[in-house]
Amino acid sequence: MSEMIVVRDLVKNYGDFCAVSHISFTVQEGAIFGFLGPNGAGKTTTIKMLTTVLEPTSGTLRVNGHDPVHEQKKVRRSFGIVFQDPSLDDELTAFENMDLHGALYGIPRGERARRAQALLELVGLAERQKDFVKQYSGGMKRRLEVARALLHQPRILFLDEPTIGLDPQTRNHIWGYIQTLSKEHGVTVFFTTHYMEEADRVAGDVAVIDHGKIVAQGTPAVLKQQTNTPTLEDAFIALTGHGIRDEEATSADRMRRMAAVWRGRRR
Amino acid sequence: MRAIYILCLRQLKRYVRSPARIVGSLGQPIVFLLALGFGLGSVFRRAGAGNYFNFVTPGIIAMGIMFTAVFSGIEIIWDRQFGFLEETLVAPVSRLQIVLGRVLGGAIVAMLQGAAVFAVCLVFGFRFASWLLLPVAIVFMFLISLLFTSIGTAIGSVLQDMQGFPLVMNFLVMPLFFFSDALFPMKGVPKVLEAALRLNPVTYGVDGLRGALSHSFAFSVITDLAVLVVLSSILLSIGSYLFSKIQL
Numbered sequence: 377m378s379e380m381i382v383v384r385d386l387v388k389n390y391g392d393f394c395a396v397s398h399i400s401f402t403v404q405e406g407a408i409f410g411f412l413g414p415n416g417a418g419k420t421t422t423i424k425m426l427t428t429v430l431e432p433t434s435g436t437l438r439v440n441g442h443d444p445v446h447e448q449k450k451v452r453r454s455f456g457i458v459f460q461d462p463s464l465d466d467e468l469t470a471f472e473n474m475d476l477h478g479a480l481y482g483i484p485r486g487e488r489a490r491r492a493q494a495l496l497e498l499v500g501l502a503e504r505q506k507d508f509v510k511q512y513s514g515g516m517k518r519r520l521e522v523a524r525a526l527l528h529q530p531r532i533l534f535l536d537e538p539t540i541g542l543d544p545q546t547r548n549h550i551w552g553y554i555q556t557l558s559k560e561h562g563v564t565v566f567f568t569t570h571y572m573e574e575a576d577r578v579a580g581d582v583a584v585i586d587h588g589k590i591v592a593q594g595t596p597a598v599l600k601q602q603t604n605t606p607t608l609e610d611a612f613i614a615l616t617g618h619g620i621r622d623e624e625a626t627s628a629d630r631m632r633r634m635a636a637v638w639r640g641r642r643r
Numbered sequence: 644m645r646a647i648y649i650l651c652l653r654q655l656k657r658y659v660r661s662p663a664r665i666v667g668s669l670g671q672p673i674v675f676l677l678a679l680g681f682g683l684g685s686v687f688r689r690a691g692a693g694n695y696f697n698f699v700t701p702g703i704i705a706m707g708i709m710f711t712a713v714f715s716g717i718e719i720i721w722d723r724q725f726g727f728l729e730e731t732l733v734a735p736v737s738r739l740q741i742v743l744g745r746v747l748g749g750a751i752v753a754m755l756q757g758a759a760v761f762a763v764c765l766v767f768g769f770r771f772a773s774w775l776l777l778p779v780a781i782v783f784m785f786l787i788s789l790l791f792t793s794i795g796t797a798i799g800s801v802l803q804d805m806q807g808f809p810l811v812m813n814f815l816v817m818p819l820f821f822f823s824d825a826l827f828p829m830k831g832v833p834k835v836l837e838a839a840l841r842l843n844p845v846t847y848g849v850d851g852l853r854g855a856l857s858h859s860f861a862f863s864v865i866t867d868l869a870v871l872v873v874l875s876s877i878l879l880s881i882g883s884y885l886f887s888k889i890q891l
Binding site for chain 1: 645646648649650653656657660661725726727729730731732733734735736890891
């Protein structure tokens with residue numbers, strides 16, 4: 377077993393604000409690793425640095441043995457990602473979204489059609505593959521994003537709050553595929569979530585991050601034991617406190633609200 | 644190459660699939676064409692300057708292109724807000740390929756919109772001097788498209804949300820359109836205005852288009868081409884650079 381994700385002494389500052397402060401952790405090949413923390417703790421910032429779209433202030437990163445800052449292409453080929461926010465093109469069909477992804481990853485046309493078909497069947501969207509994504513429900517979009525992230529057969533799968541806003545059926549389906557991937561194909565999974573019982577169920581190891589620092593790390597059982605609590609949720613609250621975190625709304629959130637109002641008016 | 648092609652194709656698909664947008668963006672040029680084309684025609688003729696409708700058609704085509712092109716470029720902001728940009732930025736292709744795909748796609752879309760405006764002008768009575776120079780006109784339409792898609796891309800890479808969009812339209816695109824030779828001939832305007840016209844790339848684009856369609860260049864076809872090629876290369880480079888600096 378090799379180390380698929382290595383983070384050493386990682387720091388990200390935005391001016392005076394320290395979003396991620398000297399964190400270190402390692403994820404083994406084929407493991408399912410849960411990265412937990414309250415809103416604004418630094419989870420997404422860490423994922424952005426691991427996935428090459430944000431430069432760290434300092435520290436060492438290795439993804440599949442490559443450096444996300446200097447070996448961007450090698451790192452990018454190694455992982456698939458389901459972003460926290462939807463990232464599909466609504467004006468294209470499900471199949472076209474898959475096809476576009478395949479083309480960006482340099483997969484030849486015939487091969488990408490074959491793989492897209494197989495993956496769309498896996499997530500139960502083969503029948504609706506010619507529909508525009510704008511006609512999809514939230515759960516269908518999420519499943520499509522998971523399928524898309526797997527199209528180029530990545531060694532690592534990043535999932536940033538993959539099950540947020542989904543019904544229990546869809547959540548179970550999604551975790552079902554992900555556990556199969558890890559068990560049968562040795563894919564390493566790195567996810568964040570606010571649903572502690574999900575993390576307890578699927579994650580081998582978890583790390584809890586708060587105010588940019590890792591406050592606890594280990595199996596869910598170890599965390600419960602350390603904090604002397606019955607559930608991972610209680611352990612999480614014991615570690616991070618009861619205070620409610622306010623995350624500043626980004627311009628993206630404002631735009632989404634505007635777009636939602638606009639769509640509502642048109643209907 | 645594959646990445647450039649697929650991103651280009653994406654924009655074309657989005658364009659042809661939204662007839663509302665195509666027809667909607669025709670509205671403004673048509674209003675200008677009808678109101679000015681017919682309204683100023685008699686004054687223009689009495690001044691001995693010829694057929695105003697024919698004169699203004701290249702300007703109106705340029706208008707259709709400019710607005711569509713800037714909007715295509717600025718669509719980066721929407722893609723950023725709605726997440727699709729992230730999907731392309733984590734793919735193992737260079738930012739240059741992504742930006743070239745986007746700009747090329749946007750430029751082709753703007754050109755198609757220009758062609759639609761052109762068709763409307765033909766319906767309302769525009770007459771070619773000769774069809775032979777149509778390829779030259781297409782070259783100029785493409786260059787204007789490329790120039791303004793690049794400008795849109797540069798702006799879209801820097802702006803965080805659509806709030807700044809009216810600012811761009813009212814303080815950049817509108818002045819560039821009105822302080823050009825799109826609506827009136829350069830000859831005989833006050834010196835200050837003439838200087839502004841000469842500094843404005845739109846003047847050269849419209850002049851090239853007008854030359855090709857009606858055989859009346861104010862400058863020469865070489866000057867027009869040179870100005871547009873050089874400026875679009877510079878702006879495409881700036882746009883690509885700013886795009887490559889986007890951090891999410």
